Amino acid sequence: MEKASALLFSGVRVDRKRFALEIARFQQPKKELEDVECMADSAPEALPDVKANKKGKKRKRKDKDSCDAVEGFSVFKNSESVSSILERNALEATSAEMKKDVEKEIEKASVLRKKHGIHISGHGVPPPLESFAELSSRYNCKPYILRNFSELGFREPTPIQRQAIPVLLSKRDCFACAPTGSGKTLAFLCPMLMKIKPGLKNGVQAVVLCPTRELAAQTARECKKLATGRKFYIKLMTKELSRCGDFEKMPCDIIISTPLRLDLAICKRKLDLSWVKYLVLDEADKLFELGFVEQIDSVVKACSKTTVVRTLFSATLPETVEKLASTVMVDAVRIIIGRKNSASEMIKQKLVFAGSEKGKLLAIRQSFSESLNPPVLVFVQSKERAKELYKELTFDDIKVDVIHADLSQQQREDAVDNFRSGKTWVLIATDVVSRGMDFKGINCVINYDFPESAAAYIHRIGRSGRAGRPGEAVTFFTEEDKPFLRNIANVMAASGCEVPSWILALPKLRKRKHRPQRDSISTIPDDSA
Numbered sequence: 324m325e326k327a328s329a330l331l332f333s334g335v336r337v338d339r340k341r342f343a344l345e346i347a348r349f350q351q352p353k354k355e356l357e358d359v360e361c362m363a364d365s366a367p368e369a370l371p372d373v374k375a376n377k378k379g380k381k382r383k384r385k386d387k388d389s390c391d392a393v394e395g396f397s398v399f400k401n402s403e404s405v406s407s408i409l410e411r412n413a414l415e416a417t418s419a420e421m422k423k424d425v426e427k428e429i430e431k432a433s434v435l436r437k438k439h440g441i442h443i444s445g446h447g448v449p450p451p452l453e454s455f456a457e458l459s460s461r462y463n464c465k466p467y468i469l470r471n472f473s474e475l476g477f478r479e480p481t482p483i484q485r486q487a488i489p490v491l492l493s494k495r496d497c498f499a500c501a502p503t504g505s506g507k508t509l510a511f512l513c514p515m516l517m518k519i520k521p522g523l524k525n526g527v528q529a530v531v532l533c534p535t536r537e538l539a540a541q542t543a544r545e546c547k548k549l550a551t552g553r554k555f556y557i558k559l560m561t562k563e564l565s566r567c568g569d570f571e572k573m574p575c576d577i578i579i580s581t582p583l584r585l586d587l588a589i590c591k592r593k594l595d596l597s598w599v600k601y602l603v604l605d606e607a608d609k610l611f612e613l614g615f616v617e618q619i620d621s622v623v624k625a626c627s628k629t630t631v632v633r634t635l636f637s638a639t640l641p642e643t644v645e646k647l648a649s650t651v652m653v654d655a656v657r658i659i660i661g662r663k664n665s666a667s668e669m670i671k672q673k674l675v676f677a678g679s680e681k682g683k684l685l686a687i688r689q690s691f692s693e694s695l696n697p698p699v700l701v702f703v704q705s706k707e708r709a710k711e712l713y714k715e716l717t718f719d720d721i722k723v724d725v726i727h728a729d730l731s732q733q734q735r736e737d738a739v740d741n742f743r744s745g746k747t748w749v750l751i752a753t754d755v756v757s758r759g760m761d762f763k764g765i766n767c768v769i770n771y772d773f774p775e776s777a778a779a780y781i782h783r784i785g786r787s788g789r790a791g792r793p794g795e796a797v798t799f800f801t802e803e804d805k806p807f808l809r810n811i812a813n814v815m816a817a818s819g820c821e822v823p824s825w826i827l828a829l830p831k832l833r834k835r836k837h838r839p840q841r842d843s844i845s846t847i848p849d850d851s852a
């Protein structure tokens with residue numbers, strides 16, 4: 324018997340663990356086989372065929388150590404029971420199945436990311452959404468959310484929503500960089516609404532920080548639309564609230580604010596943020612740029628819940644901001660849609676040489692007379708210049724208005740509302756509305772004054788070409804803007820626009836702000852000239 328089996332197995336590579344029982348049958352005289360079989364009995368799930376051979380006789384329980392090692396097979400040397408081998412085989416089989424399923428999931432997720440230009444870094448990133456329906460099937464979201472999406476006309480999640488929503492639902496810190504107008508607001512509001520409980524006595528559960536009051540007001544409006552059907556207390560931090568709000572008595576689930584006002588409420592009104600589960604910095608690079616760092620620091624400290632999820636959103640996220648923020652983020656996931664810090668590809672971009680400041684006034688009048696396609700947003704570099712241009716164009720019969728920081732809160736709100744409603748065709752603005760503001764269907768953005776940086780350019784022109792709609796951007800430049808053309812030209816070329824080769828050949832300037840002193844905007848000769 325032994326000789327035969329030695330011949331049988333000599334030289335053959337057998338999976339001894341897997342076929343231990345079969346091998347044992349060949350190897351041992353009946354008695355030893357009984358030992359092997361009785362070991363099988365000692366395991367909870369003895370093998371049926373082994374038991375059946377015993378004709379129902381109760382087997383004595385054998386001490387495992389009494390089994391001699393099967394000659395040539397050290398498989399029993401460590402006296403592991405047959406059943407545990409078989410159990411392990413069964414486990415290996417299921418884990419092999421599971422491994423295959425996981426590999427299939429990973430493959431599906433990477434195909435979906437590739438299709439939507441989703442680039443991620445970080446470990447254990449949950450797979451992107453295939454559809455909004457997955458919020459219900461995979462995350463058990465309440466019906467009101469999908470109902471609101473459909474009422475708002477949102478059929479499919481945008482790329483940033485596909486990836487950022489699962490990441491935030493899994494409570495991971497995250498950097499999210501996606502083009503302007505690509506739905507970042509919903510990407511951070513949706514997980515919040517799914518994860519916080521309305522009306523909890525503990526107080527504020529989510530905070531959104533925005534660089535401007537207009538954007539905070541707009542985000543609060545969007546949040547209330549998405550929350551329709553669920554009694555959330557969503558508060559826009561107004562000047563009054565920050566100065567005299569009684570937050571102990573006032574129910575509040577979600578606060579949307581500028582850093583200044585929120586910091587004031589924390590210091591002066593003892594606003595308690597220790598239960599905050601989600602802290603979002605929208606237009607994060609602007610927040611860090613505008614000298615809000617101290618207020619942001621105080622908000623981050625006030626959101627002291629150990630499991631708070633911190634996340635930064637913007638169309639432009641420079642390395643410096645990521646480095647600064649990563650000091651307070653834990654194991655953050657990075658999500659980049661398309662190319663980082665790039666303009667929306669939906670926008671047709673053009674550079675127009677206007678020679679001088681006088682030439683710019685002629686150029687804008689000419690473009691309006693040729694093809695005024697409202698609504699049009701016109702950016703200038705300061706509030707003084709906004710007032711000058713407004714004064715010049717007021718009598719051009721083009722329903723023009725102006726918005727800048729010198730206006731009262733009511734005047735700013737009226738200017739935005741009239742522009743949204745179509746009462747105003749041309750809105751002259753400083754960069755106060757260059758970020759985040761979602762004016763429906765802006766056909767054209769005119770950079771009357773050359774933008775101070777590539778990031779400012781991306782955000783300004785990003786007021787058009789939103790939610791998949793096409794847009795247009797015209798940027799005037801003069802002799803003194805020429806040295807700064809290259810940075811803008813790179814953004815244009817990266818988003819697929821034609822750029823004259825002489826511009827691409829210009830030297831690249833180190834990133835510094837370009838806000839030159841410019842001649843005043845007036846057709847009346849300047850007396851001092």
Ligand SMILES: Nc1ncnc2c1ncn2[C@@H]1O[C@H](COP(=O)(O)OP(=O)(O)OP(=O)(O)O)[C@@H](O)[C@H]1O
Pocket residue numbers: 476477478479480481484501502503504505506507508509637638758759760761785786789790
């Ligand atoms: N899934 C969706 N399908 C269609 N439209 C959407 C979807 N999600 C958001 N939108 C719409 O797209 C527009 C832009 O959304 P949003 O303002 O959030 O963009 P954003 O990425 O934050 O832009 P910005 O970088 O300028 O702040 C809004 O009008 C919004 O209602």
